[in-house]
Amino acid sequence: MSRSAERRVADVRRLLAASRSVYEQRARWVPELALATGLTPQGVELGFESLERDADEDEVRALVARVPEAEGVHVVLSANVFVAPLRAIALARAAAERVTVRPSRRDPVVARALVDALRDDAVVLVPGRDVAAVDRGEIHVYGRDETIAAVRSAVRPGVVVRAHGAGLGVAVVTRAADVAGAAASLAPDVAAFDQRGCLSPRVAFVEGDEDRAVAFAGALHAELRAWEARVPRGELTAQERADAARWCDTLAFVGRLWRGAAHAVASLPPGASLAVPPAGRHVLVVGEPDLAAVAARVAPIARFVVAVGSDDPGRASAAVPSHARASVLGRMQRPPLDGPVDRRSV
Amino acid sequence: MTAARESDALHERARAFVRAFERGASMPEPFDALATDLARFQARYVPGYARLCAARGVDTARIARACDAPAVPTDAFKLGRVSAFAPSEAAVVFRTSGTTIGARGEHAMRRTGTYDAAAVAFGRRMLAAGWRERVPVLVVGPSPEEAADSSLTHMCALFVRAFGLPASTERTYFVRAGALDVDGLSVRIAALPRASPALVLATSFALVHLLDASGARSLTLPAGSRVMQTGGFKGKAREVAADELRRAAAGAFGVHERAIVGEYGMTELSSQFWEAVAVDASSPHGVYVEPPWARVVPVDPDTLAPVPHGEVGIARIEDLANVDGAFAVLAQDRVRRVARGFELLGRASGAAPRGCSIALDEMLSGEAAR
16 A cells, blocks of 8 residues: 655646646636536636646645555545645545545536546546445545534444535734735635635734724725626525625624625624624624734634635734634635645544 | 603503503504604614614615514624613613624613513413413523523513412422422422412423433323423424424323413514414414514515515514514524414524535524523
């Protein structure tokens, strides 16, 4: 079962080459992906920009080093953001010589395209494979808590389950940032995947007084309106629309709401409890005097926070749990290919 | 006129509904007349409601129907004050239980007289119907001293005073410090006079705990007794289907299933809704009725417009007794209008997004309405 690190790195690199091929032919996948994901064609195009197509040597070596070798890996993909299969398969390929992939029934497009482009007998699509049929090695499961629990309860003894669950992103705008510039940088992170990714920021903490938070919220509203024109939001599900309606009315009552045709930004008065918005380009802006106060506000939702974006990621990291990936604003959807997106304990 | 005097006048109009109901008289004015005046009052004195109306483009000065006024989502009670008066003027503050992210909803009341009159009048009609004498009342829950901020406990205490034996020295409350005293309840039930009925007030989760813990103890109530069952489980007990729990409770208490009467209420409201099983032999379990001063309107969760009769929607509750807070509240429960009232179909689940972002429900589990 043992492969050298060089061999594992090379296997991951072959997958990246396949990813480049898929990216180059992305136009052919757009209609099918729009249908599967609910994104507009422009939204799919924007999402493709987050598909990892290359990585430097250190990143790939870090990814390989993070992944223990396994006899085989069966990857169970849920309806994650549509580019997520690349990293999932890369992690599996780094771990094992043999990889089987069960794509999401609702969104199998990119998994299928990657495996087709890879042309590697070691990576096989198995759409109908039951996890109970896996008799050795590991299962890497991506999805909601219920999906993960169902997989854990169905596996055979001795099979290791590595789970990557749902989460959310937060942004931290430090005192040093220009609020207009920070809003412009954050907007594409919000617009990508219509905010359905676990890296997508849903709460933006602004270091400073309430006026500064309000200024940032207004600026973000303007930026998201501009993004609406450039990359229209797709259709929300009925439940997403319901959650959005409820959140907007709640925030109009307790705070201040800036509502666009397909987005909303709200600010809360100091001290109010966090009202994390639903996906669909909705952002809650919270002003806090310093990063210690931000950390206190993050604490109740810390276990859900997968990513933080900031004008100063180094400082902002102190305010979020250590497992959260830190990026500069505008890069939240593209963390380095150095391991799983979700670094919470699995 | 000051806010307090305006509020007092509106309370008086709401109380007139209750008095008319008690007398069996027609209502003193149209529902919409008081509802729209409440909306105007609340838009003037509840800053958040003014903002909500503005965000929805509603000028309360121009509305003529209750349904034209925006409803306040229950989440707003967790995040801000929903009151037309200063905190120092509050006579009581009822709180919802906590959520995973820590917020508790608050419903402050400047005066409780309207709430109390409404609860007792409708409770007497739906739960204590036909009883000419006071009865022993046993509460499978904490006392008001122990849970002063629980609207449910407050209501139970009202019922103890209104329907219970005067100045009873017998024990009434059977949850202390969070623990259910099954032995004490069993002993108390055994000592009840057998010639007259008794009333037991319980939440669904308390009933589950009681049934699980009662073992061989007898809980048989005197003939003609009734049991109020309210609320869901909200993670506090193993979940049991409503009809299964009702059957089990009826068996344990030795009463007919129709003596188990369901109640639906929320901390954010001042009125309650009841199954009519004790007063209407043809009314089924699971169908709740409103008093004349409250309405439950199923609305589309997206547009918030009423759905056609018979379709499922989210409960928009218009409560004329909610004078100093929000007369219209948007709950998270799914409801459907039926011939004699409305069906309660459980809580609307939050969206499961198509990506890997977390669903709101995953962050907000463990919430209880009262």
